[in-house]
Amino acid sequence: MNNVAAIIGGGVIGGGWIARFALMGWEVRVFDPDPEAERKIGEVMANAARVLPMLYEAPMPVRGAVRFVGSVAEAVEGAAWVQESVPERLDIKHRVLAEIQAACPVEAVIGSSTSGFKPSELQEGAARPEQIMVTHPFNPVYLLPLVEVVPGGASDAHAARAKEVLTSLGMYPLHVRAEIDAHIADRFLEAVWREALWLVKDGIATTEEIDNAIRYGFGLRWAQMGLFETYRVAGGEAGMRHFMAQFGPCLQWPWTKLMDVPEFTDELVDLIADQSDQQSGALSIRELERLRDNNLVAILRGLKQQEAAAGKLIKAHDDTLRGPLGDEVPLVTVRRVVPVDWTDVNGHMNEGRYGQLFSDASEELMTHVGADRAYIDAGNSYFTAETSVKYLNETHAGEDIYVTTRVVLGKGKKLRLWHEMCRAADDAVLATCDQFLLHVSLETRRSCPPLPVVLEAVERLALKHGEAS
Missing domain, CATH: 1.10.1040.10 (N-(1-d-carboxylethyl)-l-norvaline Dehydrogenase; domain 2)
Structure with a gap:
């Protein structure tokens, strides 16, 4: 199916759903009769766009368009996912769900954000009860991964599709096997x-x-x-x-x-x-939200580094967002947003994080030439022998950045890389790194020539990058 989501009700939870879907590349249609809905959702989107990319080392998908429409029918037409987030009154939910089913595709997932009603209560009197289920998230939806999926009488096919979509959004679908008031959490x-x-x-x-x-x-x-x-x-x-x-x-x-x-x-x-x-x-509510989100990013990134709990989930999702490097010269080895935990007391990126960023760029280059995880597990790798970093401009949390990498020397066990870190908004060079590496055997911990397949790839890149400089 297509990647079109309809969000019915754009309050705190509905706004979070809009942000999560849009930032993960889905087209989102929104219906909310509140005349202030567009302004309120815009503020939620701004919060989410600032912090969600900070969880990832990989570049985010191209943001999906968010369109406000004038009716439920217009929102749900052709949608693959419909999320109902209207007030917690069963009569209102029944009326809205009937409007949704009158216009949405039969194969679409209809999820309800309800924290109190069971799916059987939502499905009462529905034209297609097998299409409706509870998909209960936690605030802020754009950062917290848990979604309680309570199918009740929903079909296995719709429940499976719901879990597949939620996983693709970087969320954790907790399948609640039996109906119960207020679910689990x-x-x-x-x-x-x-x-x-x-x-x-x-x-x-x-x-x-x-x-x-x-x-x-x-x-x-x-x-x-x-x-x-x-x-x-x-x-x-x-x-x-x-x-x-x-x-x-x-x-x-x-x-x-x-x-x-x-x-x-x-x-x-x-x-x-x-x-x-x-x-x-x-503190205003917006200031509290910003503080909460900054703290959540730092906590989640700490868990991610340890590959524990919610961090393990984010790490796995991050890996799915990574694609192979292209053939451009220089290679774009990193695209990301600077996270809040990379800044120091001066309010800009700490110098130690530049080293991490350029190290990440080198690892992407290593994978590109075949010195990947399997190569390392087999007892071969490159060690950095020397680096020289120049800090040219300040870099702040939330900025989109990228790193380009050239192979300036690739001969035998020697490898030299030239990295440039740039701001995506204007391509300004923020820092450079001259990095010299030696190939080593992890068994002897001494330098040695790379295996032929890696050496050939390195030499080929060095020649190509040398010709283009």
């Missing part, structure tokens, strides 16, 4: 939220103290190990069985009030709202 969050309300109401902790307990403690563990794996480690060498034996009995103790709900009075609302204003009211 929100049920868990609801329990934590309820306990937090009691702690504030009873004067045990403020909103800020509760947030600090999470972000300075177990929240960091959950981000990379989840709940059960965290407790497995807490059980020591004996693992989960020991943890359950040690802490299981305390579940009988009246520590928490998870089964009770505090009375939702005006006084409780005022107490929490006032504490929240005192905690972070100095």
Whole structure:
């Protein structure tokens, strides 16, 4: 099918869906009767366009067009994916889903962002219930990969297509096998939220103290190990069985009030709202979103470097975005956006990251000539012996950059590369790197000639690049 997505409802979640689809190369049609929808979604798109590319070392797909239309029918006509993100009222959802099905292709996936309704409730009275399912994301949709996919009565073919599309967007489709109110993640969050309300109401902790307990403690563990794996480690060498034996009995103790709900009075609302204003009211929502997104990028990139949790998912998706180098001279070895965790106290890219960037360019060149992962695993590689970097212009987070690479010497075990880092907006040269490498045996850790197939490719590039200079 085509890569056209229709987003019905452009609020916080709908706007995130628009950004995720568009930045991954899909054409997006949007219907939202709010007269301010285009402005609000534009702000979400700006946030997403700044940070999502920071997660990737590979170049992003060409951004898809976002078009605002005047009706549901116009939005969904010919669409491969339709995402319903209208208010959480079942009567509204039924009406909108009927409009969608009256105009969309029968093979299209219709996903609902609902956090509360089960798919069977959405499918009631539908012309084609097998087409409708829950695809519940998490805010911000353009950065957080989790999507709870609850097919219910949806067909296996539609569910499989949904998971395929979500994976291609860099997301993680969690297949919820059985219908349940609030799915999986929100049920868990609801329990934590309820306990937090009691702690504030009873004067045990403020909103800020509760947030600090999470972000300075177990929240960091959950981000990379989840709940059960965290407790497995807490059980020591004996693992989960020991943890359950040690802490299981305390579940009988009246520590928490998870089964009770505090009375939702005006006084409780005022107490929490006032504490929240005192905690972070100095920042606007947009400023808080920017801070949140910067922190998420840094955390996710840290996990990516370790190939753990959500970072492993992003690494795998990043690899799918990489294509082989072309035949141009010089070779464009890197195209990317500068991430926030590459900047220093001066507000520009740290000098150590230039070394990483030029190293990435060299690795792309190595792969191009056949000195790839398999070549290295077989005991051969190139080691850098010397580099000389010149910093010509400042580089800032969020800037699109690219690196060009020339082979200026390729003879025997010697390889010399000339890199230029440029700003994509105006092709200004930001930095250069003169890099000298030697081919080595990973068994002896000493220099040696490359294998013939790699040597031939290197010599061929050196000749070609020399002729073009």
